[in-house]
Amino acid sequence: MAKYNKNNILIGNLLDIVNKASHETTDVLIAKIFLENRYNLNELSLDDLSNQYYISQASISRFIKKLGYKNYNTFKYDVASSNEKMESVHAIQDRDRINDAIAIKEEVIYRINEAYQKMNDLNVNDVLHIVDLLNKYQNIIFFGSELSMAMCKILQLGLVTLGKNVYTIYDKNYQNEMINEMSENDLLICISIEDRWFHLQESINNLKESTSYKMMWTLNSSKDYLEGFDDIFVFGKQIFDNYGYHELMVLIMIVYRVLMNHSNNE
Missing domain, CATH: 3.40.50.10490 (Glucose-6-phosphate isomerase like protein; domain 1)
Structure with a gap:
């Protein structure tokens, strides 16, 4: 696990990289790849990503290290943890679900x-x-x-x-x-x-x-x-x-x- 529980904000960090970009650099492209594959990243190896998106494994590894991770496995674990964290925060529970637009506005x-x-x-x-x-x-x-x-x-x-x-x-x-x-x-x-x-x-x-x-x-x-x-x-x-x-x-x-x-x- 990366130090200081980075998993809580990892997805947000990846989004920040894309949001602030003025043009598509290699880092921006890799961030997009991880975001688009965030739910099935555990099934993908570095070799899979490299072959599918024509990006070298070295570039992906450098990107991961920039985010503070020593290896791909730790990074994948924190992506999954970040997904769970975001779902727990932003998902609306059935007991809290409101189907009426007026009621939502009032809330x-x-x-x-x-x-x-x-x-x-x-x-x-x-x-x-x-x-x-x-x-x-x-x-x-x-x-x-x-x-x-x-x-x-x-x-x-x-x-x-x-x-x-x-x-x-x-x-x-x-x-x-x-x-x-x-x-x-x-x-x-x-x-x-x-x-x-x-x-x-x-x-x-x-x-x-x-x-x-x-x-x-x-x-x-x-x-x-x-x-x-x-x-x-x-x-x-x-x-x-x-x-x-x-x-x-x-x-x-x-x-x-x-x-x-x-x-x-x-």
């Missing part, structure tokens, strides 16, 4: 309102603390998944308008590079939704050693990967199939409005 609205209510319980001082940090640092870097970084775009644009240097980074290799370049003059905000976090990489020790000011926004404050952060901000509670999407959107908009309102009053 979604209820979940959104529930998220707003959770955020209504936010401690204002916590929000002001975040805003103070954003005002204090000139260089601000956000780490997270592609989805959480897309949600941060409005906050990034607001901060850039205020003259800040702000970057939202979801690529794991670029995250690793940035960790090594950060100093005490930098603010790093890491965001964990879907219980996904880039700590699932071998560079976690580099993060602990970084002299930047490190803050984590998370749904789960009990995770062992939180060691080394200067600040931990819990912005919601992970229950059922709620993975923090709505709460994060609301939090970002609150921080954005407070931040921009303060700047306009100065």
Whole structure:
């Protein structure tokens, strides 16, 4: 098994490789092959894949190693585990199944309102603390998944308008590079939704050693990967199939409005 239980996010990592591509490289093609064969990968050897898709076994092995796996068998095991994880998260149980479109709409609205209510319980001082940090640092870097970084775009644009240097980074290799370049003059905000976090990489020790000011926004404050952060901000509670999407959107908009309102009053 790969270190840090990578199987929980392996399918997501493969999707990220394809989603962010500007053209079809060998890595993109191999990621597509694994995604398209993810349910029967246990039946396919490296030789099978190489012959079927006209890609060398060496290229496939290099791709697997880039994802942190020493061999194909371990990778296949984690693909299967990742499939099971995703099915358990996204599958709708029979007892929860709703066939009426109006009822589905009402349920979604209820979940959104529930998220707003959770955020209504936010401690204002916590929000002001975040805003103070954003005002204090000139260089601000956000780490997270592609989805959480897309949600941060409005906050990034607001901060850039205020003259800040702000970057939202979801690529794991670029995250690793940035960790090594950060100093005490930098603010790093890491965001964990879907219980996904880039700590699932071998560079976690580099993060602990970084002299930047490190803050984590998370749904789960009990995770062992939180060691080394200067600040931990819990912005919601992970229950059922709620993975923090709505709460994060609301939090970002609150921080954005407070931040921009303060700047306009100065």
